[in-house]
Amino acid sequence: MKSFYGVDLPNPLMLGTAQYPSPAVLEQAFRDSGAGVATVSLRRESGAGQTFWQMIRDLGVLVLPNTAGCHTVKEAVTTAHMAREVFETKWIKLELIGHTDSLQPDVFQLVEAARILTEDGFEVFPYTTDDLIVGERLLEAGCEVLMPWGAPIGSGRGLNNEYALRAMRAEFPDVSLVIDAGIGLPSHAARAMELGYDAVLLNTAVARAGDPALMAKAMMRAVEAGQLAHQADPIEARDMAEPSTPVVGKAFLS
């Protein structure tokens, strides 16, 4: 598994911390799944979420603060600075929303903000589309991780464009790639890992499930299965049957 700015993750599951029925359920989801990274939003209510943030720190996992809800470079940069102070980490998941309904990233501002933050010493995890050129620009801007979307945030649609995600994996073989957003089911998460992605980040699929802790556990098993499958070099699909026991030499007359 590739490292993330020099940090080796214990496993490939990153979980968001929003929308759970309660902090107790959130904690249980982390405990039961063993997810190693928690993303947390700082945009809402600058400075006053102390108790909740402390709960996130107390999870004892790596914290990846995000700039969710930011629409401009300036907002995102300010939020990133606040995150660095609050969580004492250089990591920032950079999210710059360009469209209200699809929550599609504004990739132009994303590249600009990534450059500013990288120059300032941040280690940026950009939430981006599956566009290869945008990916290249982000790497030029100093990012060492790319986080393409599977589908719009919270939509649960899975991997909308597997072809593009495959191309991205092939184009950036040495870059840590994370599928961020759109995962609804463990099968989606497993698929992302089968494609050779290095991690999966999800929130709604777990937080809004009837039993979030159980779904978190299911997601963990799925990403681990997908990861193992990728390492195991799966067979190619084919049209005709290939018998697993040889036919030659078998008595065929009776």
Place this chain on the structure above:
Amino acid sequence: MTLWSVIGAGVAGLAVASELVSRGAKVQVFDPGGPPGPHGCSWWAGGMLAPWCEYENAEEPVLRLGQSAIEWWASRTHVHRCGTLVVANARDLPDLRRFARRTSSYSEVDRAKISELEPDLHGFGKGLYFDQEAHLDPRQSLLDLHRGLKDKGVEFHRKLAPAQLENAIDCRGFHAREYLHDLRGVKGEMLVVRCPDVTLNRPVRLLHPRMPLYIVPRGEGIYMLGATMIESEDSSRITARSMLELLSAAYALNPAFGEAEVLEIGVDLRPAFPDNLPRIRRLGRTIYANGLYRHGYLLAPALAQGVADLALENKHSEMVDEDRA
């Protein structure tokens, strides 16, 4: 006879006092803010007695304990038993299906039935109707409890409770935080508007992936719009974003809300424990009853019964999680 001192005259304190008095106990109440008013977070509540709907995103005790709240309140104040209507815009129908899957005791309603229940709601083809649910006017309810207690001879002291009080029951919500290490505040923002052009007969919930809104009729064209849920402990202000979201959700329900007069803006902190369920704790000479979260009116009766069980009969209800008397 023991004199019980209830500290805090919000919904928790008044419900506890009322329950104790109804069981024959002698009670006094301390609150430096005086009679119920805008200084307490329960002043800003929605007042929905909606255990079935709330169960969509809550633990099982909310559903079970909340069901007895309707009768408890009906014996003390006016309760409107008109049910709850839940609707979603066409694009958010997956949220309505999810809501239906996670709740019970509703009937599915179509366009015709929706307009029969609420003639002023247009454009909603599907909904859920929870006919057993009820609502009350939270402010009137607090005032009714307060008056009822005074009529029964309960003394209200408009001052801080003296330190080292015997037989104290601390119901101060977020203000009791220094004694309850795991209590947090969850910010809520709400609006009260006057919109005589719209008539709604019951609480209506509009499902939306980012901002579920409820709107509670207060009568005479007045509506409460609520409420945000933000993990923050800053109750000093409402943000423009929250206000935009609340108002645009109301506008989506009926564009006539665009003409509404904004009467009040409320911001306060819901006291909550990590599982968002209430707790009763006896620490030394004080019983703490707290953590009603967004279920002040729904769970205050059960909380009050639990406190009375502990105080008067030394019985531990399920809400008691620590007893270090």
